[in-house]
Amino acid sequence: MVEFTQEKVSVQNLVLGMYVARLDRPWIGTPFPIQGFHIKSFDEIRTLGSYCRYVYVDMVKSKIEVDPSAKSRPARSGRKGKEARAYVNLKVNESSYTRTRGIKQEISTASNLQRDMAAAVESVMKQIASGKPANIPATRKVANRMIDSILLNPDASIWIARVRDKDTYTYGHSVRSSVWAITFGRHLGLRKERLENLAMGVLLSEVGYTRLPTEILTRKERLTMEEHETMKKHVDYSVEILKNIQGINEDILWTVRTHHERYNGTGFPRGLRGNQIPLLGKIAGIVDFYDSVTAPRYDEEALSPADAMARLHEMRDEEFQAELVDEFIQAIGIYPTGSLIELSTGEVGIITEQNLDRRLRPKVILILDRDKQPVKKTTEVDLLSYTQDRDGQPVDIQKGLPDGAYGIDLTQFRLNVLSRLLGLGHTLFRH
Numbered sequence: 260m261v262e263f264t265q266e267k268v269s270v271q272n273l274v275l276g277m278y279v280a281r282l283d284r285p286w287i288g289t290p291f292p293i294q295g296f297h298i299k300s301f302d303e304i305r306t307l308g309s310y311c312r313y314v315y316v317d318m319v320k321s322k323i324e325v326d327p328s329a330k331s332r333p334a335r336s337g338r339k340g341k342e343a344r345a346y347v348n349l350k351v352n353e354s355s356y357t358r359t360r361g362i363k364q365e366i367s368t369a370s371n372l373q374r375d376m377a378a379a380v381e382s383v384m385k386q387i388a389s390g391k392p393a394n395i396p397a398t399r400k401v402a403n404r405m406i407d408s409i410l411l412n413p414d415a416s417i418w419i420a421r422v423r424d425k426d427t428y429t430y431g432h433s434v435r436s437s438v439w440a441i442t443f444g445r446h447l448g449l450r451k452e453r454l455e456n457l458a459m460g461v462l463l464s465e466v467g468y469t470r471l472p473t474e475i476l477t478r479k480e481r482l483t484m485e486e487h488e489t490m491k492k493h494v495d496y497s498v499e500i501l502k503n504i505q506g507i508n509e510d511i512l513w514t515v516r517t518h519h520e521r522y523n524g525t526g527f528p529r530g531l532r533g534n535q536i537p538l539l540g541k542i543a544g545i546v547d548f549y550d551s552v553t554a555p556r557y558d559e560e561a562l563s564p565a566d567a568m569a570r571l572h573e574m575r576d577e578e579f580q581a582e583l584v585d586e587f588i589q590a591i592g593i594y595p596t597g598s599l600i601e602l603s604t605g606e607v608g609i610i611t612e613q614n615l616d617r618r619l620r621p622k623v624i625l626i627l628d629r630d631k632q633p634v635k636k637t638t639e640v641d642l643l644s645y646t647q648d649r650d651g652q653p654v655d656i657q658k659g660l661p662d663g664a665y666g667i668d669l670t671q672f673r674l675n676v677l678s679r680l681l682g683l684g685h686t687l688f689r690h
Contacts (some may be wrong), residue, residue: 280316439550
């Protein structure tokens, strides 16, 4: 059961021992660890005061009992007619799942599973389009295998998900979104049964495309308003198709039915709002949005993962529930595995693995030097130890970069790095 355990507290009321789980601004751009922290010194409180007016304190993780008088009262929001409620967050049962395999041990399995998932979704779509019975048990089986893999190590599946196949958008979008969804659900501590329903709902959410005109599905440019209205019908079509298939339960149906609904009622097809949207539907909506802007369907520029997270942060308590947005950022990270980033040194690299205790200090394979020239020999650095450059200046992640930055064919780089991780002996650069 999802519980609420966090309270909004003014910075001036903070005391040692409190666990700061959220800020009133994005973590990026502050010197604090993105996973949250216990306040250990008055210097930390002073530093918090230079960045924030209030923070969100986890009542369970705090090492002291929080005095109720310290909690901030809800304040008037700048949005007309809207009362800003005391912001509390979802209780995350992260102790349910621990990483028991390294990325190098799990990445081959993850690669095969995402290929199998794409094949399963493609097969179901073709079966439905031709009027044949959909092989749901086979899809469920591969979804469960993917869940097992992500429970062991989500970084491996996230890495594979970042290798985009532009020729199979629908299947790729469904598979990637399911990876984000399972990783998110894992972070929230959802039971495996619910993870399965979430994965199935996300994987099958677009089977209604089989009833849409081919010319709409194959368009590379943005749709006209009329075509967009036609496209929106895929939700009802998906529900109509799935509700008559054995093995599809109500949890899956509601995930499909509500993945385009929005927290403020601006979504479709029913205009549901707030808690009219079930938890799995809210999760499905967030992951669908995240994947659609980082790997867009149409010929438009993709957002970097960091920019996508910033966009989601701006949409908190409007299109998406604030608590879930912040937990999603925690689960996936501002700079997820496989992301292209630029360091404060000017060097450019790809994140290969997360350091769980310091999400802003991951392991990175450097591919461009500080002059933006290809490195002569690729090197993996751990930002936990690579903290200063040759001039003694601090080394940090300066920003996330979108695919194609500095003319980099990121898909090919990811494939080459993947080959290295799999021990296939390929080189990172092809001259």
